[in-house]
Amino acid sequence: MKQCDVVVLGAGIVGICVALHLQKRGKAVVLLDRRGPGEETSFGNAGLIQREGVYPYGFPHDFGALLRYGLNRTIDAHYHPSALPRLAPFLWKYWHYSRPARHAEVARKYEKLIAHCVSEHDALAAEAGVQDLIHRGGWMKVFRTAAERDKRYAEAERWKREFGVNYRTLDARELQAAEPHLAPVLVGALNWTDPTRVDDPHGLSMGYLGLFERLGGVFAQGNAASLTARSGGGWSLRTAQGPLEAGAAVAALGPWAGVFTRGLGYDLPLAVKRGYHMHYRAAGQAKLNLPVLDTERGYFLAPMRAGIRLTTGAEFARRDAIHTPVQLGRAEPIARDLFPLAERLDKEPWMGARPCTPDMLPVIGPAPRHKDLWFAFGHAHHGLTLGAVTGRLVAEMVSGETPFVDPTPFSASRFAT
Numbered sequence: 001m002k003q004c005d006v007v008v009l010g011a012g013i014v015g016i017c018v019a020l021h022l023q024k025r026g027k028a029v030v031l032l033d034r035r036g037p038g039e040e041t042s043f044g045n046a047g048l049i050q051r052e053g054v055y056p057y058g059f060p061h062d063f064g065a066l067l068r069y070g071l072n073r074t075i076d077a078h079y080h081p082s083a084l085p086r087l088a089p090f091l092w093k094y095w096h097y098s099r100p101a102r103h104a105e106v107a108r109k110y111e112k113l114i115a116h117c118v119s120e121h122d123a124l125a126a127e128a129g130v131q132d133l134i135h136r137g138g139w140m141k142v143f144r145t146a147a148e149r150d151k152r153y154a155e156a157e158r159w160k161r162e163f164g165v166n167y168r169t170l171d172a173r174e175l176q177a178a179e180p181h182l183a184p185v186l187v188g189a190l191n192w193t194d195p196t197r198v199d200d201p202h203g204l205s206m207g208y209l210g211l212f213e214r215l216g217g218v219f220a221q222g223n224a225a226s227l228t229a230r231s232g233g234g235w236s237l238r239t240a241q242g243p244l245e246a247g248a249a250v251a252a253l254g255p256w257a258g259v260f261t262r263g264l265g266y267d268l269p270l271a272v273k274r275g276y277h278m279h280y281r282a283a284g285q286a287k288l289n290l291p292v293l294d295t296e297r298g299y300f301l302a303p304m305r306a307g308i309r310l311t312t313g314a315e316f317a318r319r320d321a322i323h324t325p326v327q328l329g330r331a332e333p334i335a336r337d338l339f340p341l342a343e344r345l346d347k348e349p350w351m352g353a354r355p356c357t358p359d360m361l362p363v364i365g366p367a368p369r370h371k372d373l374w375f376a377f378g379h380a381h382h383g384l385t386l387g388a389v390t391g392r393l394v395a396e397m398v399s400g401e402t403p404f405v406d407p408t409p410f411s412a413s414r415f416a417t
Helices: 013-024 063-071 081-097 100-114 117-128 146-163 172-178 201-214 254-263 326-338 380-398
Strands: 002-009 029-033 077-079 139-143 167-171 188-192 196-198 218-221 235-239 242-251 271-282 292-294 299-304 307-311 314-316 341-344 350-356 363-366 373-377
Touching (some): 002 013, 013 029, 013 201, 013 242, 013 373, 029 242, 077 081, 081 271, 081 314, 100 380, 117 196, 117 201, 117 380, 139 146, 146 188, 167 172, 172 188, 201 218, 242 254, 242 380, 254 373, 271 326, 292 326, 299 326, 307 326, 326 341, 350 380, 363 380, 373 380
Parallel strands (some): 002 029, 029 218, 077 314, 139 292, 242 373
Antiparallel strands (some): 139 188, 235 242, 271 314, 292 299, 299 307
16 A cells, blocks of 8 residues: 555646645655646647736627627637536626626736746746746737727736736737738737747646656556545545555646536536647748737637647537537638648647636635645636646645745635535
């Protein structure tokens, strides 16, 4: 029977960072996943550490956007009609928390985490020796119309006043100089300058995992569903390497957190937003210097080591429903017109599921009704962004240290559990 101080359930970027920070504090840690590390949701993000992301992605409230989404023909949002009855309670709460005044309140809490996202990743990357995967310069929203451009410029200025996030604006000529291979159909761009970008998100996860293992941490394969409370305290579970006993457990299960917590008797309002990506070769000598969001069309292009990654917006569906990459099909011809993409490099589109809460805040902290169980999930679009921050915060709480960020707003107790 193998024993450890803490078992971390889920080896995505959040789980890896939790395990690494615990190991750095002298804990004997086993990191467990049913698959290999970083192979699920963490594999397919846009590669951004979004220091500007103080406002988590909300549910639209303007009538025009709701009408467009209702027709189910857009790139940035898609839904499975058959999933709507089950998703309706979540979507109603999501809409409620996205109303402007409540969204602003959410942002004031969320910013406390976001403020540390770049510095915490920089620290881990330096220790792990993978600094070369992280790049400065931020990312850009590009605009096709003056109306959208001016709206986003005003929004950026307000966010700078409220939260100190930095940006620069580019007119059409400046944008062409910065990104000469984008088609000259754009009226300008907004460059968020504080964020960093990762050109191999899976490589970053594996770099952190390597540091965790060099510090003595162990990765094991197994299913979190086998976790059982021991009569004398602590937890036991089965792994491919044999039985394991742990003094404490951290659930960092991403889109599978709902299944896990329901099995323990919790009723947390969790859902998923699915998303897709595909890699392309850049045609000829074309080069994309910074990641680009085609704001009015709703897709994202990011330069990665694997090629130019095209990512789509949110798909509202059951987590394990059949893959329907229709957004990718809608986006590809538009993206080809904007930037010279050559052939697809992946055999099929990748799909992942983002774990979401209706109030857009992650669930971080102790389980309300179980001793020595901790939660770290619900990061939605910002799992990579907040992975290192969450890892440090959870490790501090588990270790009895004073948390560097007040964890109260992120407690599972804010929901009727």
